[in-house]
Each structure stands twice: as C-alpha cells, then as structure tokens.
Amino acid sequence: MRKKIKSIPVVLVVIMLAFILGACNSNSDSDVSGNSEGAANDEESAGNETTSESGLSVGIVLPTKDEPRWVQDEERFKEALSDSDYTTEILFSQGSSAKEKENVETLISKGIEVLIIAPHDGPAAGVSVEAAKAEGITVIAYDRLITETDAVDYYVTFDSLAVGAAQGQYLVDNAGEGTNVPLYLYAGASSDNNAFLFFEGAWSVLQPKIADGTFVIANSSEAEALQDKAELTRDEMGKILGQVTTNWDPNEAKNKAQTHLTAVGPEMKGDIAVLAPNDGTARSIADVFSTDPEVSSYIITGQDAEKASIQYVIDGKQSMTVFKDVRTLVTDAMGMAVDVLDGNTPETTGNYDNGSIDVKAKQTDVIVVDEANVQSELIDSGYYEASEFTGL
Secondary structure (H helix, E strand, O other), rough: OOOOOOOHHHHHHHHHHHHHHHHHHHHHHHHHHHHHHEEEEEHHHHHHHHHHHHHEEEEEOOOOOOOOOHHHHHHHHHHOOOOOOOOOEEEOOOHHHHHHHHHHHHHOOOOOOOOEEOOHHHHHHOHHHHHHHHOOEEEEEEEOOOOOOOOOOOOEOHHHHHHHHHHHHHHHHOOOOOOOEEEEEEOOOOHHHHHHHHHHHHHHHHHHHHHHHOEEEOHHHHHHHHHOOOOOOHHHHHHHHHHHHHHOOOHHHHHHHHHHHHHOOOOEEEEEEEEEEOOHHHHHHHHHHOOOOOEEEEEEEEOOOOOHHHHHHHHOOOEEEEEEOOHHHHHHHHHHHHHHHHOOOOOEEEEEEEEOOOOEEEEEEOOOEOOOHHHHHOOOOOOOOOHOOOOO
C-alpha cells in the first residue's frame, strides 16, 4: 500500500520557488564576474608573453664558459650594452654543437633580430644559423667563421692570418743566430677554421726558416714531409693539425707535450722554440718543457692576453702573447648589430671564403705583447689593473 503524500500549501511553494530563482541569479552573477576576471588575467598574460618574445633585439651565443677568453668577452659585451637602448641575451654552448643549436632556437623564439655567434664547430653551426636566417634574422659570425653555408651575413674578427704570422715572426726574431733549433708545432682544434688560419699565418713565416735550416721540426712527420712547400693546401694543413692539435684544451696540450718530449732524443732539446696556439695551451706546454732538465731554454708563443698568461710573461715563463683587444671586437660586433637594427649597412673591410660564399668581414688589428711592453699595452691602456699582477 502506497502512503499518501500530504499536499503542500501554495504559499509555501511560492516562497520556495522565489528562493531557488534568487539563488540561481546570484550564481549567474558570480560566474559572469569570475569569467571577466579570468579573461582580464589571460589578456595580461598574453601581453606579457608578447613583450618577452618581441622585446629581445640581439642574441649572443659564445662557445664556453670554461675558457677565460670567452668569459672576458661576456663581460665586455655587458659593458658595451649597459647604456644601449637595445636588449640582448648571452648564452653559452659549453663545447656542444647540440647545446649551441638549442641556444639559437631559444633566441629565435624570443624574437631576436640579430644573432651574434662564435661557433663551437664552424661547419656544424651552419644548421643553427640557417634556422635563424629562415626567420629573417641577420647572422654575424663572431671571432670564428661559420663555414659551408650561405646563411652568414657578416663576420667580425681579428686578422687570424696576422695572429699566426706574429707568432711565427716572434719565434724567428728570438731564435738567435744558430741553426737546427728544435721547433715544436701545436695547433688549435681542427673543427675551428681559425686554427687553420693561425697555422697558415705562422707557416708562411716559419717555413723559409725551416727550409734554410734555422729550425728543425721536432714533433710532426707530416710537417717535416712538407717543409719545402711554402703554401699548404687545406688538406695538407689538416694532416699536420691531425698530429699536433690541442683542441684548445690545456690538458690535451700537456699530454701531447709530455709524449713529444719522451719520444725525442737530446738533440731535439736544449734551446727550443714552441708554436703554441693560445694562452691556455701555452701555459700547459710551458709547464711541461720547464720541468725537463734537458731543455735549457724555450721560446713559446700564445694569444688572447689572458691574465694568467700575462703573469707568466712577467715571470718569464711565457715569451709572448698576441693581444686581441676584445673591447674593440665587441664594439665592432655591436656597432654592426646596431647598424642592422637601425636599417643601415654595416662597414666592412674585407671578405672571407667560408666554403660556400665570400662573407663580408670587419677586421680588427692585433698587438704582440711581451715583457717589454706589457705595462704600456695592457696596464696603461686600462685593459687590466696593475694590482692584478705581481712583479711589474
């Protein structure tokens, strides 16, 4: 048997309906208000995202933070940009082509108009800059040339041939009047076009003195086989670099120097000359040669004017360094970028064949620094403070 449901008074029904409708209207108003606030937040978020993506003018990619040279460059870029109206971001590839590509993609996503890049690996960087070029970004190769691609607009560089020639000339000028001076050759990474240019410049000065007997090559059978050839092809230089490369790594330079000294007899020691490609490798090689009792003296080159090597020069442990004033190179690079951003054509002073096109370049002069002029060139010029060194 079903129970009967008692009837509800009409007045009560009316009151209940009024209450329900009021609640619905209240909820509806609350929803509208909430949606309006959410829309406003979304719009603000979108505005911020647009600003962050389109607010970056120049992206800069440097090879590694593990070498003092590139840390110097970073600081110089920051100084150069401190009063600039243009914005920039500096990223490091840490010796990885994959990281370099990721860095370029990150900067592209942030809306850069100019990319300044010192490639870790010249040919491998082509893929990265081609992606930038496809987005209408102007590409400036910095200090190291990007090769085998047409996606490079400009190249800012020190005259790499002049760097090598200066190193070679210093060895020639300080070798003395004797003959058969043992000559140890070292080079940078074969993946770096500059390493070839440095070596080419040095060979152009050293080769005549090898051919006439002033120097005798101590650590490269490939160089020895080519000692009568004044101009080497890229492949020929590649064979020599394959034997004497340091990969710009001080530890690898140290190991090679130890191996070479172990392999030679006393006739390849005594008073010797050493072509070291940069300051980091020069210090490592010098440390090895200085501990061999059969090495009575050595002349050794370098480049980059790193603080540690300037102290070595002052102390007589490194003979010279090629000073490449990063302030000037950074100024040239940023000046070129600003010209592009302002719609002007950058000034160039030469061209470099990158294997695909002739890249327009702005070249910066280099200066040989040794114990005689370290004060005038590096301290008096304000590049370093005297308090950073001892024995000046």
